[in-house]
Amino acid sequence: MSLTDTGTPDRRTANPPSGPPRRGLTERLLAVRELSLLLALGALILVTTLRNDRFLSGQSVKDLLLGCAILVILAVGQTLVIVTRNVDLSVGSILGLVAFATGSLFLAAPGTPWPVAVLLGVALGAGCGAVNGGLIAVAKVPALVITLGTLYAFRGIDYYWASGRQINAADMPRSFLRLGNQTVLGVPLLFLAAVVVVAVVGYYLRSYRSGRELYAIGSEPAAARLSGIPVGRRVFAVFVANGALAGLAGVLYAARFGTLDAAAGTGLELQVVAAAVVGGVAIFGGSGSAYGAALGAVLLTTIGSSLAVLRIDPFWQQAVVGALILAAIGLDRLLALRMAARLRGRSAHGA
Amino acid sequence: MSPEAPGADNAPLLVLDGVTKSFGAVAALRGVHLALRPGEAHALVGENGAGKSTLVKILAGAHAPDTGRMALDGGPLELRGPADARAAGIAVIYQEPTLFPDLSVAENIFMGRQPLRGLRRIDTTAMNRDAERLFERLGVRIDPTRPARGLSIADQQLVEIAKALSFDARILVMDEPTAALSGVEVERLFGVARSLCERGAAVLFISHRFDEVFDLCQRITVLRDGAWVSTDRTTDLTVDEVVRRMVGRDVSSLYPKQDAPVRDTLLEVSGLSRAGVFSDVSFNVRGGEIVALAGLVGAGRSEVARAVFGVDRYDAGEVRVAGRPLPPGSPRRAIAAGLALVPEDRRQQGLVMELSVERNATLARRSALSRLGLLIGGAERAEAQRWTRRLQVKASRLTAPVATLSGGNQQKVVLAKWLATEPRILIIDEPTRGIDVGTKAEVHRLLSELANEGLAILMISSELPEVLGMADRVLVMHEGRVVRELSRAEADETSVMLAATGQGATV
Numbered sequence: 001m002s003l004t005d006t007g008t009p010d011r012r013t014a015n016p017p018s019g020p021p022r023r024g025l026t027e028r029l030l031a032v033r034e035l036s037l038l039l040a041l042g043a044l045i046l047v048t049t050l051r052n053d054r055f056l057s058g059q060s061v062k063d064l065l066l067g068c069a070i071l072v073i074l075a076v077g078q079t080l081v082i083v084t085r086n087v088d089l090s091v092g093s094i095l096g097l098v099a100f101a102t103g104s105l106f107l108a109a110p111g112t113p114w115p116v117a118v119l120l121g122v123a124l125g126a127g128c129g130a131v132n133g134g135l136i137a138v139a140k141v142p143a144l145v146i147t148l149g150t151l152y153a154f155r156g157i158d159y160y161w162a163s164g165r166q167i168n169a170a171d172m173p174r175s176f177l178r179l180g181n182q183t184v185l186g187v188p189l190l191f192l193a194a195v196v197v198v199a200v201v202g203y204y205l206r207s208y209r210s211g212r213e214l215y216a217i218g219s220e221p222a223a224a225r226l227s228g229i230p231v232g233r234r235v236f237a238v239f240v241a242n243g244a245l246a247g248l249a250g251v252l253y254a255a256r257f258g259t260l261d262a263a264a265g266t267g268l269e270l271q272v273v274a275a276a277v278v279g280g281v282a283i284f285g286g287s288g289s290a291y292g293a294a295l296g297a298v299l300l301t302t303i304g305s306s307l308a309v310l311r312i313d314p315f316w317q318q319a320v321v322g323a324l325i326l327a328a329i330g331l332d333r334l335l336a337l338r339m340a341a342r343l344r345g346r347s348a349h350g351a
Numbered sequence: 352m353s354p355e356a357p358g359a360d361n362a363p364l365l366v367l368d369g370v371t372k373s374f375g376a377v378a379a380l381r382g383v384h385l386a387l388r389p390g391e392a393h394a395l396v397g398e399n400g401a402g403k404s405t406l407v408k409i410l411a412g413a414h415a416p417d418t419g420r421m422a423l424d425g426g427p428l429e430l431r432g433p434a435d436a437r438a439a440g441i442a443v444i445y446q447e448p449t450l451f452p453d454l455s456v457a458e459n460i461f462m463g464r465q466p467l468r469g470l471r472r473i474d475t476t477a478m479n480r481d482a483e484r485l486f487e488r489l490g491v492r493i494d495p496t497r498p499a500r501g502l503s504i505a506d507q508q509l510v511e512i513a514k515a516l517s518f519d520a521r522i523l524v525m526d527e528p529t530a531a532l533s534g535v536e537v538e539r540l541f542g543v544a545r546s547l548c549e550r551g552a553a554v555l556f557i558s559h560r561f562d563e564v565f566d567l568c569q570r571i572t573v574l575r576d577g578a579w580v581s582t583d584r585t586t587d588l589t590v591d592e593v594v595r596r597m598v599g600r601d602v603s604s605l606y607p608k609q610d611a612p613v614r615d616t617l618l619e620v621s622g623l624s625r626a627g628v629f630s631d632v633s634f635n636v637r638g639g640e641i642v643a644l645a646g647l648v649g650a651g652r653s654e655v656a657r658a659v660f661g662v663d664r665y666d667a668g669e670v671r672v673a674g675r676p677l678p679p680g681s682p683r684r685a686i687a688a689g690l691a692l693v694p695e696d697r698r699q700q701g702l703v704m705e706l707s708v709e710r711n712a713t714l715a716r717r718s719a720l721s722r723l724g725l726l727i728g729g730a731e732r733a734e735a736q737r738w739t740r741r742l743q744v745k746a747s748r749l750t751a752p753v754a755t756l757s758g759g760n761q762q763k764v765v766l767a768k769w770l771a772t773e774p775r776i777l778i779i780d781e782p783t784r785g786i787d788v789g790t791k792a793e794v795h796r797l798l799s800e801l802a803n804e805g806l807a808i809l810m811i812s813s814e815l816p817e818v819l820g821m822a823d824r825v826l827v828m829h830e831g832r833v834v835r836e837l838s839r840a841e842a843d844e845t846s847v848m849l850a851a852t853g854q855g856a857t858v
Binding site for chain 1: 413432435436437443449451452453454455467475494501
């Protein structure tokens with residue numbers, strides 16, 4: 001017999017269920033997080049526009065959308081990975097390799113239709129992702145270490161292949177290059193592609209069983225295994241999907257910049273992780289959304305342009321990004337604490 | 352419900368025959384038999400380390416047996432993973448809840464089986480409604496949309512139970528589900544288990560609480576050291592008989608506190624307060640004495656212990672060790688002054704699960720065992736051997752990770768770790784929670800010996816027999832205050848319980 005067995009009043013039957021169905025607490029927390037990003041973005045744009053009203057001119061906005069599209073796609077892919085308590089540091093190298101491969105494809109076969117180039121690029125990226133996923137599954141070593149290795153390995157292959165050559169816009173067909181700067185109703189095609197990626201991945205993560213399982217894996221891997229989730233298979237698939245998105249980003253990079261050498265996308269991986277973290281994707285997995293990561297990527301890109309408009313020394317940009325990451329982490333922590341306090345209040349008051 | 356209830360002699364639903372399982376050189380199960388019949392609750396009892404948890408993991412599909420046969424409905428059953436077990440209708444409620452803290456309660460219940468709408472999308476509204484219905488069936492109010500993070504252990508356990516209910520399990524395995532539940536909640540759980548039985552399900556119930564075992568179950572299987580000992584109808588058994596079979600010997604005295612000469616006051620706590628947690632707590636503990644801090648869960652007992660030890664700050668009051676004031680907020684100073692705290696939650700606060708037994712045992716004494724900042728392997732091993740031998744820790748080797756030990760042996764390692772610092776005052780929080788009868792008696796004997804050697808022991812315990820058997824004095828806390836002090840002669844079940852529930856006179 002235990003002292004806890006008696007005298008505890010039944011606190012849970014206090015309030016009968018009432019009221020219309022409301023949005024779940026778990027979801028509301030995410031919404032708060034995304035809203036705060038939108039507010040930060042809005043404030044940044046407002047301040048910059050007040051200083052220089054050309055910041056919101058058509059061309060400037062177009063440049064901004066064009067500039068963030070590739071980072072958005074990569075950040076969304078990275079979200080898939082981070083949510084499962086992993087990380088993929090090789091995305092910059094995959095992007096570089098695929099971009100160079102796309103250029104080489106047009107050099108070798110100038111008549112290749114652009115959809116074929118896109119498909120081949122995505123396939124190559126997925127192949128690289130499969131290498132990552134396969135190594136992680138076989139070696140049972142943290143993804144951080146494996147992808148640090150493939151970061152250099154993929155880049156090494158890229159350098160070996162390029163051997164100092166550069167591919168220029170003139171080597172690629174016009175139809176393909178148009179992908180990089182064409183607009184539909186004033187919106188760059190590249191940005192529309194990114195929006196489609198965000199919408200598809202975001203909806204998948206929220207509304208599909210396998211998507212929710214990714215959160216479960218990141219939240220508590222041991223429990224995920226016990227509930228019969230095929231953890232190894234899901235993690236492998238996530239790396240393949242992220243690789244494919246990095247491949248897509250690589251093709252779009254080639255279309256947008258036209259000039260390609262083996263160094264394309266160097267160092268991009270940390271920007272990508274930064275965008276995801278600023279966007280509220282918890283680095284230890286289990287929470288965050290594709291929408292948040294995309295907003296994080298937009299915010300980071302906007303900071304770059306607005307600092308230029310505000311005539312702030314570009315050297316400060318990195319410090320600002322760093323401060324933003326710390327602020328984002330601080331905000332997450334604050335939200336978590338407030339949430340915890342509220343939940344404590346709930347169980348004390350009975351619902 | 353009597354064992355002659357309908358279905359008592361039906362053909363078994365699930366049969367385990369001669370199942371063995373070894374981990375390295377350690378045989379966890381040796382030829383175990385088990386037959387679960389429809390409509391019957393079956394208890395599995397045994398000391399910690401007897402192989403119960405391994406058996407549960409096999410039924411859950413998390414471990415594959417080395418040899419032996421499993422059959423479901425008379426046909427052979429092979430479980431290649433937890434998904435197979437679930438498909439076979441086996442639901443497992445683990446001793447320690449296995450929830451996803453970031454996901455909502457409803458998602459935790461329906462993970463992998465969420466109700467779907469068009470295009471195979473998850474129907475969140477239906478999922479939350481279904482979860483709400485399950486909680487109604489259980490008679491509890493938990494918001495299905497809130498994240499699982501921050502739920503109390505009891506609520507987490509209830510979510511696990513709702514999960515098991517949600518897939519209409521034919522076989523429900525419950526591994527010590529009641530350890531964290533209150534009386535009302537236990538009754539509800541049993542109500543659910545009985546209604547499942549009435550619908551023809553089989554229940555396997557694992558518990559150290561014999562009143563519950565005898566209340567719920569029609570048959571009892573006893574395991575000892577991984578081997579099957581007996582299976583009998585509950586009506587043919589007594590508690591004494593079951594305990595004898597579990598330990599393989601008579602447990603003559605469970606709580607052997609001997610009278611020790613009482614020495615000087617070692618620990619003095621006066622007027623200790625922390626806003627909203629506890630207030631004006633005063634007591635003292637003398638060498639040779641075991642003082643129990645009793646009370647309901649949430650009365651603030653562990654919080655007082657943590658404040659005394661310096662883990663948490665306090666707003667007012669003073670702690671004196673052997674007459675000298677102990678500065679607040681510094682566990683290091685507390686250890687130096689001769690205090691040791693064995694925490695309640697050994698997994699999270701007491702042990703580094705991945706490290707070896709010897710590393711854990713010597714963790715609190717790193718500086719004394721090192722030269723120029725380097726740990727000396729030999730000294731570490733000798734020290735670890737000294738204490739693990741005295742406490743009779745059962746481990747395959749001292750370099751094995753602590754995670755591989757049974758609960759009782761883990762608790763002994765925590766004790767070894769703190770005793771190695773040669774404390775004068777030992778604060779021990781729930782010394783035998785989740786520990787089997789045999790190890791329990793060993794821990795009690797050890798505490799008694801330590802008191803005899805002059806240690807001052809402050810013991811926090813929710814087990815009333817433990818409090819009454821071990822303590823020289825009982826301090827009863829209620830809502831953050833010490834409401835009653837009882838001598839060994841005055842303390843009995845009624846007086847402690849009355850004070851703990853806030854009735855009866857104050858000090």
